Amino acid sequence: GAVVSQHPSWVICKSGTSVKIECRSLDFQATTMFWYRQFPKQSLMLMATSNEGSKATYEQGVEKDKFLINHASLTLSTLTVTSAHPEDSSFYICSARREFYGYTFGSGTRLTVV
């Protein structure tokens, strides 16, 4: 149990376009999800906390207008990278918190902007 599905696992897009990444909790309801990005050989950096039915809370230095987060249901949060640029190329990972069970992570999305 406690599976989080992240899709797509990799995506290549052209500079200036937008990319949407989905994070789904498959067998539980997640009122809170988290989005991270990770550069090669570095740790995970928390970008934002996604709350079902309300606005996301962004970490300092993360552009909310560039990284749009929508948590429209208890099982789905999406991260949209708008007007992507090569410097947005990174590994994006979502996580969901399940009450009494802790945190479960998606398998990540490798974004390459060309």
Add this chain to the structure above:
Amino acid sequence: SQQGEEDPQALSIQEGENATMNCSYKTSINNLQWYRQNSGRGLVHLILIRSNEREKHSGRLRVTLDTSKKSSSLLITASRAADTASYFCAPIQGAQKLVFGQGTRLTINP
């Protein structure tokens, strides 16, 4: 929320040997969790130890917790090539967001 600091940053051992990595944190916790990340993948939860526990085992994993020293250790016994990964600790107090340190990059040499 607080992040744990893993030590060492990198560890390279021979297959079959034991691997020990440490985690330090700053403030009181309810529990501490260890995660593994294989290259290019998400994090996998390994083990959770509560603040009132001193030691916990799961298969080849042994975790200790010393709340007086605000530290934890993860021991992997009889290491295998598949254990090659980065390992992160996450000290938890209440419901909070997880933030991570640099982790320990473990390499198991055949």
